[in-house]
Amino acid sequence: MMNLAASEAQSPLLPVWPEVVIGLIAFGIVFFVFAKKLLPAINKALDERREAIEGGIEKAEAAQAEAQQTLEEYRVQLAEARHEAARLRQEAQEQGAALIAEMREEGQRQREEIIAAGHAQIEADRRQAAQSLRQDVGKLATDLAGKLVGESLEDVARQSRTIDRFLDELEGKAASAESSGAAR
């Protein structure tokens, strides 16, 4: 067989130099292009991607931190506002109570004043009435007595003394009657 001749010519375990050289050249080209051009390029792109992803994560973290801080601030402000509101309410209540008390006091005072003024007025009226009554009674009594006695009681001094005495007696009687009435 002619095939056997070929196999005798060349053992498959013996490398042939031209093939080794071609293989090495081919591999050398692959290695060179990978090492010098392609792998640096793709590594750069991969690094950039990693940075982009990490940058994105960092950005997100920063945003989250900011949001958290804002939330905290809002919470603090809200708490302050609540506190303020409570304080204002308290104050308003206190002021209202004070106002009411004051007004009540004022009312009381005014009422007492009015009452006092009324009393004073009544007293003054009574005094005036008593005064005018005394004069009228004196005059009437004198007139009446004059008519009855038929003589004119012109001695004014005497008259007034007599009348006064009479009235004092009346008053004394009235007072004793009053006191006895009160005792009774």
Place this chain on the structure above:
Amino acid sequence: MSSDQLLAFEVDCHLFKDCGFQAPSVWSFIFDPIFEVGGFEFNKPMLLALIGTAAILTFFWAAFSKPKVVPGKLQMVAEALYEFVRRGIAREVMGKKGDAFIPLLVSLFFFVWMLNLWAIIPIAQFPVSSVIAYPAGLAVVVWITYMTVTFKTNGFVGGIRNLCVPSGLPKPIYVLLTPIEFISNIFVRPFTLAVRLFANMFAGHILILIFTIATWYMLGTFLGTLYATASFAMTVVLTVFELFIQALQAYVFTVLTATYLSQALEEAH
């Protein structure tokens, strides 16, 4: 008839026709030159090796020459392949120290894989790595790198110790172990590295050839056609199997390279 022109269907020889089965053999791996320049014979495996180189570079050039931070489909696929070698092999085996060797490992993986892949690419259908010259050349590259890194990292004495004297063993053992380690690390390793790849692809190609030729050989009679069908089914199954083996062998070649280099980088104790 020259050996490389002998295709299965060119032998008009069939089962039950009183002629023998033309089994594939070493002749299946020897090609007449396509052209000759001053004694230099350019043959089919060489052509495939060069086309393979162009294919790898075209693919990765298209994917990586203008890389984008947000990758397109092509770049994504290429990145996945690259990351497989970078993380799955270099980082896994060598750790951070292996970063300097990533270009070597990446080139080795894709170059070997491409040479293997030719086995099932229609029309070509020949694993370039089943020609010993190609794995041998790569093994020499790996060996030179291995030795250079060993002696550069540890100095001459340290390098010899790194290669021949594994640490942490009882002293009498070294009498036995040192020569074994010396032979193993310096001579056996590059040899097995080349032969493992070569033999796998060689055997795989022979298997596919056997069933392909057998399919043709057994055609003709009714019974023979039944056999041929089974044989064809085997061809398909083996082709799929080879697809797996090709990637696996490229992986093994690269991982072993990484392992050797990682050992070379180890400081002597």
